[in-house]
Amino acid sequence: MTLETNAEKHIYHLQKRTIDAGMFVSNPVKKEYNYEFTAEKNKQKVKIQVYFGKKGIKTVLQGEINSELHKTLSELILDQPKLVFPESKINEPKEYIGTDECGKGDFFGPLVVAAVFVDKNTKKLLSDIGVRDSKDLGDQQIKFLAGKIKTLIEGNYQIVGINPARYNELYAKFLNLNKLLNWAHSKAIDNLLDNTECKFVITDKFSRKELDVSTFSKHSDVEFVLETKAEKYIGVAAASIIARDRFVRWFEDHQRGGLSLPKGSSIETEKFAKNLLKKIGEDSLGELAKLHFKTFKKINSG
16 A cells, blocks of 8 residues: 555545534545645634655645644644654664654754653554654643653653753853763753663764763663764654653743744844844843854844
């Protein structure tokens, strides 16, 4: 059975579940690389798309992410058999610690590193709920999966969250982002190694240098692997989701406090930051943003 056939089968399965949940739906339509239909309820609309391609089958929701319909569909769509998220065919260690980070490219918000320990049983459980690279998921999907992951791995994870004020202090000490990332990954890994007998660590590569934790004498028998695009490993993907969830929640907390901050480092972010700097000053901005970014140099130069 081809990926396209699987995608077609799954889009009709999702349509039936959506209808059963009491929503109005359109008929599925085939596009060049996906199947899609629209769900509607209480004047809210969300498009459900099932893509097929070299990376397998991927389900995407398009619509207002904070709407009740989007939240409902996120849970309805994600709680599915792994047809939507086919198992990786790569060879993974039987058990290992995977790490990833979130926020290093965002002017506003924290830097978050997460480490997750997985074994044969938890790898299958995580695969069954659709764990994959957090960059392929919306914020509501991230929140939903992060909660599931934490329950399934039963506390076998560590999170190092560095809020902007602390980040700026650390950057002034290290004067290098890779050194700061190295410190944060090492801290998360070291904490988790102390609680497990794991002998293998896979980290999404951010530097040519080895992690400092690999030189600790107490971990001399642990093998450390830094690999690009390591989210293909289920443990690293789980870590990326947990890290992203903590990152997103920081923004949500500030939004509830009346301050809606943009993610990323775009021109729009720069314009927003420039106006905010005029209102609150550099010291207060340092509580919200990473001040070594070129964005700050631009808006602070005039």
